[in-house]
Amino acid sequence: MTVAAGEVRVLLVDDQELVRAGLRLILREREGFVIAGECSDGDEVPAALEAAGGIDVVVMDLRMKRVDGIEATRRLRASGRRPPVLALTTFDDDELLAGVLRAGAVGYVLKDSPAEDLIRAVRAVAMGEAWLDPAVTGRVLRTYRAAAERPVLPSGLLTPLELDVLTAVARGMTDAEAAGALSVSxxxxxxxxxxxxxxLRLRDRAAAIVYAFDHGLVTPGGDSVPVAPDALQFSVLGPLRAWRGTRLLDLGPVRQQALLAALVLRPGTTVSAGELLDGVWGLEPPGTGGRVVPVYVHRLRKCLRSTGERTEDSVIGSDRGGYRFAGDRVRLDVTELTDRIAEASAAARGGDPAAAVDAYAGALSLFHGEPLAGLPGPFVEGERLRLTERRxxxxxxxxxxxxxxxxxxxxVHELSALLAVHPHREPLAVLLMRALHRGGRRADALAVHRRTRERLRADLGVEPGTELVRELRVVLSSDQGPS
Known part of the structure; x- marks a missing residue:
């Protein structure tokens, strides 16, 4: 099969076997991927390409011992080979990430991204698209450019519409989204x-995004709310993170972070030491018992306080009943999520579906991986499930x-990846079938039903529900398009 037909041949390049094993589990053959080769270092890439034959995407780690991802990408481009490179990186690899984009990578995916984002990224790159997060790319390029004066876009080189298209692409829009925004096809x-x-002599979409940032068409972080130098911010829609201004804070060991999450996600509510103990340790309390709770709270207060602030004036307050987080003194991504969802709902009720889609996209952009990734305890597990369901x-x-x-x-682009990670979610399968059917892809819609039915039977021992059966009948009732 070709890429267009759904099969994507992938070369994995990473020096950690555990990482490659995880990638193999995500990029499964039954979802249309073939792991055609693997390397443990960048110097092995040419031989692996020869041995594998045709490769659609190279998933390239940046940190490797002999030849890193930047140099391996540069050599690949210099040799004239065309398989696109998707860089695999961590959130704080700004300099390395900028380097690999300059070397010719067509995108990157963060190692803590959700599995469906990896699937979508590999498919997008295989189809000739870029996979770049404009907000992170802006930060990366700002770091990379140092103090050099920004180049000026030559006057009159692009028409006004071409300039608008370039700007839309740099903001991460698909062709369909740009068409809707610009009122063209x-x-x-x-x-x-x-x-x-x-x-502009740009090799691909990724190079266009880099060019737009370099020439000031898109401002790094320009769509975000300015952050005060001493403002305290929290992010739970991914790994738990906190910033004081732009400085990332060290929140300590994972149990301490889980305790912080149990307070942050109940702002203004007094939580007893016993509730925190049960929520973080569950049925396996620490040897020191409840004495660990005030110790962790004290450490967190010291960590979170601003310059000149007394420890007792921290955002974590206390009274006779326990501890209370002052949510009105911080910026919290779940609060912004609620606001954007309300904006989307209002737009939908007001008969403006395009504005609602944009608002929903903004809400979804707040997720940066699995909510509260890596944190233990019953409370976090419950919140992780709740936030995942909300997403x-x-x-x-x-x-x-x-x-x-x-x-x-x-x-189709988004739900194909999501259903691969959540194969038992029948509402997703219904929407994907409907989209494929309306796009004239009747056979693909039927294939979605078949795969979902097989997974439900094999994994859960149940038959498809009413909605999925009804959608199957709709698809079967017409050879061309929806009924």
């Missing part, structure tokens, strides 16, 4: 972008509106 966006690449609900709501707008390709 997706074909027109594709044609204008081809002319932009030709005029899936947002995806469904967004996809339903995209179908109203006729954006079937966007729905």
């Amino acid at each position: 997706a074909g027109a966006v594709e044609a204008h972008f081809a002319r932009v690449r030709e005029k 899936l609900s947002l995806v469904r709501d967004k996809a339903s509106l995209q179908l109203q707008l006729g954006r079937t390709d966007d729905v």
